[in-house]
Amino acid sequence: MASNIIRPGYVGKFSCIGPDCEDSCCIDWSVHVDKQSYLKIMAHPQLKSLAEDSMQPINVKDEDWAIIRFSEQGRCPFLQQDKLCKIHAVAGEEALSETCRSYPRIFRVRGDDGFESLSLSCPEAARLILFGEDAFIFERNETEKPIQPRSVPLWAEKAYDYSIDLLLDEHSDWQQTLLAIGLLVNCADKVTKQQALPELLDDTYTQLSHMAAEGELRQAFQSLPYLPEHQLHIFLSVHSMCCDEHPRRYRPRFGELNDAILAMSDGKEALNMEKINSAWNDIAVPALRANEDLFSRYLLYYIYHLQFPMTADNSPLSAFNFLVLDCFMLRSYLAVMAARHNGLSERDIVLCFQVYHVVRQHKPNFHKSVRSIMEQSALTGVEAVVSLLKVSGS
Ligand code: SF4
Numbered sequence: 001m002a003s004n005i006i007r008p009g010y011v012g013k014f015s016c017i018g019p020d021c022e023d024s025c026c027i028d029w030s031v032h033v034d035k036q037s038y039l040k041i042m043a044h045p046q047l048k049s050l051a052e053d054s055m056q057p058i059n060v061k062d063e064d065w066a067i068i069r070f071s072e073q074g075r076c077p078f079l080q081q082d083k084l085c086k087i088h089a090v091a092g093e094e095a096l097s098e099t100c101r102s103y104p105r106i107f108r109v110r111g112d113d114g115f116e117s118l119s120l121s122c123p124e125a126a127r128l129i130l131f132g133e134d135a136f137i138f139e140r141n142e143t144e145k146p147i148q149p150r151s152v153p154l155w156a157e158k159a160y161d162y163s164i165d166l167l168l169d170e171h172s173d174w175q176q177t178l179l180a181i182g183l184l185v186n187c188a189d190k191v192t193k194q195q196a197l198p199e200l201l202d203d204t205y206t207q208l209s210h211m212a213a214e215g216e217l218r219q220a221f222q223s224l225p226y227l228p229e230h231q232l233h234i235f236l237s238v239h240s241m242c243c244d245e246h247p248r249r250y251r252p253r254f255g256e257l258n259d260a261i262l263a264m265s266d267g268k269e270a271l272n273m274e275k276i277n278s279a280w281n282d283i284a285v286p287a288l289r290a291n292e293d294l295f296s297r298y299l300l301y302y303i304y305h306l307q308f309p310m311t312a313d314n315s316p317l318s319a320f321n322f323l324v325l326d327c328f329m330l331r332s333y334l335a336v337m338a339a340r341h342n343g344l345s346e347r348d349i350v351l352c353f354q355v356y357h358v359v360r361q362h363k364p365n366f367h368k369s370v371r372s373i374m375e376q377s378a379l380t381g382v383e384a385v386v387s388l389l390k391v392s393g394s
Pocket residue numbers: 015016017018021022023024025026103104121122123124125
């Protein structure tokens with residue numbers, strides 16, 4: 001059977017903005033080079049000498065043959081003054097390592113088809129995903145290229161499709177939708193543990209759609225407890241972990257976010273979640289009127305990009321916990337930025353999403369650390385996790 005490639009509009013429109021990039025991926029990353037690219041670069045007369053000084057063979061496997069040593073200032077040695085890559089400039093795109101050539105593009109296989117996406121850790125990708133016109137118009141094209149199929153369990157197919165359907169349901173806002181997705185994923189979890197059949201997801205989806213249409217989902221969300229002290233503990237724990245793990249923690253963009261948090265706790269008053277949540281309600285929400293679909297876009301991207309709620313260890317509830325936590329962290333960052341600037345510009349929004357996703361997507365320890373923070377806070381059960389999204393007692 002022929003395979004298809006699925007491409008969202010944000011991928012089709014993407015092109016690296018190179019010298020105009022506000023947070024170039026050629027600074028502070030660790031770049032791994034495949035064997036073929038390594039040999040090509042080493043054989044190029046204009047690159048050989050620099051390559052000998054800055055590329056260190058590690059010979060782990062062909063895709064991971066060498067690493068590029070960055071300067072003390074965190075710059076890739078091939079990055080020129082004009083912010084263009086020397087390898088690209090003198091030897092062409094085909095000489096770039098697979099990592100440099102493909103970033104921020106991501107390709108995943110689901111069933112027989114390939115799904116293209118972009119990493120939110122690239123600012124230009126973040127702009128297109130969060131604001132681009134036609135970002136979520138999907139193209140499907142047949143391909144002759146061989147694709148190694150990856151089977152998807154029925155529960156994952158249903159949970160993925162129904163999560164998107166719930167997101168597109170106009171009866172609920174994004175926080176209420178997350179509660180519905182959580183209840184759906186809870187059923188998926190039972191299926192993975194063989195406590196239920198996949199058909200339970202069909203019935204649950206029908207019931208959740210009905211609840212959304214009748215306003216019962218809104219009531220269920222409103223009845224969740226509001227626990228600001230609990231929220232603050234999670235926010236500060238995850239942010240401190242980002243401060244330790246962020247590859248660009250000493251750079252201005254991360255500093256801007258950090259300064260906005262510190263500004264909220266200036267003076268005698270310690271940071272408190274009520275202040276952050278008020279900043280969300282009173283400053284960020286009005287500032288986002290023109291971009292009311294911001295979180296719906298993010299959620300659509302997230303579900304598609306990660307093929308939610310599939311995980312390597314078949315743990316849909318763990319995928320859901322991360323989804324809610326990411327939304328909570330991003331909303332809190334937007335709130336502190338809004339308080340700092342008395343509003344939110346497109347630049348502020350891109351900064352919050354992109355800077356957070358640098359550590360979110362590129363640090364394997366992130367998952368382990370977040371899981372342990374959530375366990376310590378006894379954040380278990382869909383309702384408890386979704387209560388992180390409450391911004392007031394009503
Ligand atoms: S982060 Fe994105 S836009 Fe910036 S240099 Fe890298 S690929 Fe280009």
